[in-house]
Amino acid sequence: MTGTGRYDYIIAGAGCAGLSLAMHMIHSGKFREKKVLIVDRDHKEKNDRTWCFWEENPGLFESIVYKRWNNAWFHNEDFSRLISLSPYEYKLIRGKDFYDYCFKHIRQASNFDFQLGEIKGIYNRNDNAVLMLDDKEVLASYIFNSILFDKPDLNRKEYYLLQHFKGWVIETDKPSFNPDEAILMDFRVDQKEGTTFVYVMPFSKTKALVEYTVFSERLSEPVRYEEGLNEYISQILKIGSYQIVENEFGVIPMTNHRFPLSNGNIINIGTAGGQTKPSSGYTFRFIQKHSAAIIEKLAAGENPVIRTTKGRFRFYDTVLLNILYNQTLPGKKIFSSLFKKNKPQQLLRFLDNESSFAEELKIISSLPAWPFFKAALKQL
Ligand SMILES: Cc1cc2nc3c(=O)[nH]c(=O)nc-3n(C[C@H](O)[C@H](O)[C@H](O)COP(=O)(O)OP(=O)(O)OC[C@H]3O[C@@H](n4cnc5c(N)ncnc54)[C@H](O)[C@@H]3O)c2cc1C
Numbered sequence: 001m002t003g004t005g006r007y008d009y010i011i012a013g014a015g016c017a018g019l020s021l022a023m024h025m026i027h028s029g030k031f032r033e034k035k036v037l038i039v040d041r042d043h044k045e046k047n048d049r050t051w052c053f054w055e056e057n058p059g060l061f062e063s064i065v066y067k068r069w070n071n072a073w074f075h076n077e078d079f080s081r082l083i084s085l086s087p088y089e090y091k092l093i094r095g096k097d098f099y100d101y102c103f104k105h106i107r108q109a110s111n112f113d114f115q116l117g118e119i120k121g122i123y124n125r126n127d128n129a130v131l132m133l134d135d136k137e138v139l140a141s142y143i144f145n146s147i148l149f150d151k152p153d154l155n156r157k158e159y160y161l162l163q164h165f166k167g168w169v170i171e172t173d174k175p176s177f178n179p180d181e182a183i184l185m186d187f188r189v190d191q192k193e194g195t196t197f198v199y200v201m202p203f204s205k206t207k208a209l210v211e212y213t214v215f216s217e218r219l220s221e222p223v224r225y226e227e228g229l230n231e232y233i234s235q236i237l238k239i240g241s242y243q244i245v246e247n248e249f250g251v252i253p254m255t256n257h258r259f260p261l262s263n264g265n266i267i268n269i270g271t272a273g274g275q276t277k278p279s280s281g282y283t284f285r286f287i288q289k290h291s292a293a294i295i296e297k298l299a300a301g302e303n304p305v306i307r308t309t310k311g312r313f314r315f316y317d318t319v320l321l322n323i324l325y326n327q328t329l330p331g332k333k334i335f336s337s338l339f340k341k342n343k344p345q346q347l348l349r350f351l352d353n354e355s356s357f358a359e360e361l362k363i364i365s366s367l368p369a370w371p372f373f374k375a376a377l378k379q380l
Contacts, residue, residue, distance in 0.1 A: 006139040007037045010131050013146035014040035017270025017287045019102035024291040026109050030299045037113045047096035053284040054088040064097040069182040074339040076187040083344040124264035146270035152257045159325040161254040163281040166225035167211035169246035176239050177202035187332040193220050195331025198232045252281040256318040262305045278317040313353040322375040329371040341366035
């Protein structure tokens, strides 16, 4: 076993959380004296995902936003609502653009190294955090870890659902989309496999990302996603002829499991650090907020363990997850009530864990009372 030196910080995983943390570090300008190593098993050259999120102000990745929308639809069989998102914008960033952009900046920062390799383990020894990289140990003051080595062992009252989805970028011959209006959630699809909806992100009149999404305990048969996409495109979007130019498949854990924030000098980030919102799967914005908070603490010379989610938001997520998991109320009905009866801006703040308690009371009162009351009692 050979050592490869000691770093101030190691970032384990060059995905969304690892690269976001690196970019926040570089952007702050306060870490030029620190030696930082980023490690991943992958070169990150594929366009393996797209990130959608809403944001009020320009973020650190503003220049690579591929498309943005000010208006978005919610649909189910009984009602449709076009939501004006202002002051928020719904933004989409392509994975490949994100990776290229971050690595361009990282290459220019002489205090950053990147190493390709398999991370076999991460542990503490004396005052060091140790990364087992292939067959070598690398030491650091802190390791920021975004690797979820195993599915966590669940405690009582913890649920683990999967948000699984297949998306196609399609191109049509005739104008078929309004590029100014995204479709956030369309529940006019079969609900047999679990809470199921489609979202549509139009890039132009003839090109859009159409994503078929299911919340359930298990993945569906591969053919099911394709049938769902085909049915939606032909029956709801009424598009007869199109070409699939790109596709993506993804799984996001939706769980109220408490991922450990840290272990000694190892700080967990990203999905592995509990930054995926249990009831929605949204992660990108939570990662940005978490990265900014870590950087602030590090720059102040403080311990960078951040308790990001306030207890009451964790409780709301848990109650909603309990209902989705036990199917005491269809997800379609819950999201329909939320979008039908609430001001969109308040709802987005709520989903961002940034609402006031008064706003939360209003939002909660828009939901069917009895199933939520029962689930809340069970979780208490
Ligand atoms: C297809 C897809 C679409 C998504 N869309 C959205 C969205 O629209 N909006 C949103 O908010 N969230 C979305 N998410 C959820 C979330 O934002 C992403 O999963 C995000 O990438 C999580 O960031 P992360 O850094 O925790 O994990 P990752 O980005 O997966 O990064 C982990 C990194 O660790 C590396 N790695 C893993 N194991 C090892 C090992 N043993 N050794 C070395 N390297 C290793 C991987 O190669 C990877 O680069 C999506 C997720 C997926 C899968």
